[in-house]
Amino acid sequence: MPIKKILSSVRKADEMFNLINENDKIAVGLSGGKDSSLLLYVLYLYQYLYENTYHKKFDIIGVHVDLNFGEDDFNILNEYFNKYNLKIEVDKSKIKDILNLNLHKDKIDCSLCSTLKKGAVIKKAKELGCNKVAFAHHADDAIETLLMNIIHGGRIATFDPKMYLTNSEITFIRPFCLTFESDISKTCKELNIPIIKSGCPNDGYTQRQEMKEMLHYIYHKYPGSKQNFLLSLYNKEQLNLYLNKLDPKI
Numbered sequence: 001m002p003i004k005k006i007l008s009s010v011r012k013a014d015e016m017f018n019l020i021n022e023n024d025k026i027a028v029g030l031s032g033g034k035d036s037s038l039l040l041y042v043l044y045l046y047q048y049l050y051e052n053t054y055h056k057k058f059d060i061i062g063v064h065v066d067l068n069f070g071e072d073d074f075n076i077l078n079e080y081f082n083k084y085n086l087k088i089e090v091d092k093s094k095i096k097d098i099l100n101l102n103l104h105k106d107k108i109d110c111s112l113c114s115t116l117k118k119g120a121v122i123k124k125a126k127e128l129g130c131n132k133v134a135f136a137h138h139a140d141d142a143i144e145t146l147l148m149n150i151i152h153g154g155r156i157a158t159f160d161p162k163m164y165l166t167n168s169e170i171t172f173i174r175p176f177c178l179t180f181e182s183d184i185s186k187t188c189k190e191l192n193i194p195i196i197k198s199g200c201p202n203d204g205y206t207q208r209q210e211m212k213e214m215l216h217y218i219y220h221k222y223p224g225s226k227q228n229f230l231l232s233l234y235n236k237e238q239l240n241l242y243l244n245k246l247d248p249k250i
Contacts, residue, residue, distance in 0.1 A: 027062075029065075029134065122170055
């Protein structure tokens with residue numbers, strides 16, 4: 001079953017990066033898409049696995065920031081998670097208005113949108129007494145971010161599985177950092193998790209989408225490259241860069 005593979009990857013990520021601790025209260029950022037919806041459900045299952053394995057407990061709550069982009073009715077997702085007694089807090093925001101006032105080349109600024117959404121989820125999490133926020137960025141996101149930073153930023157970097165945000169005084173975690181999107185898609189279909197279609201006008205027309213298409217070609221031509229890309233992100237023993245050998249003028 002795909003869900004077992006997902007749980008295994010989350011457990012591995014937790015053990016590698018110490019993502020979850022006893023008595024954590026975790027706000028799960030819930031957009032309504034497949035990734036975040038599955039993350040909430042998987043962490044619900046992981047609560048039982050965590051308690052049986054480590055004899056410790058943690059709590060979760062879903063947090064949805066309504067961007068008002070014309071998304072489908074969010075109630076269908078509420079109804080789905082009600083079956084598991086999972087609570088979802090909905091936060092009405094003015095993010096769409098802010099984005100429309102700060103267009104980049106007549107388009108929504110994806111970077112600004114991401115920052116504002118993250119900030120809104122963190123603010124709500126703090127109000128709910130949470131000490132951690134979990135987002136559903138997965139292994140493919142990490143690889144795409146790596147390539148985007150190399151191609152567009154001239155730096156070798158991707159996001160961290162866990163980081164403490166000093167200004168917000170909250171810890172940000174990514175339990176799906178070792179989980180591939182293809183497994184997430186299969187599992188969502190298996191569980192019949194309803195998906196809320198994004199109303200964002202940029203959906204499908206971003207630099208990240210270009211990375212997805214490029215990687216799709218690479219994976220098809222070199223089947224082993226997918227796992228190797230992921231391995232390269234945390235294979236510290238094999239890190240071999242020029243670093244101090246570069247001419248500072250370059």
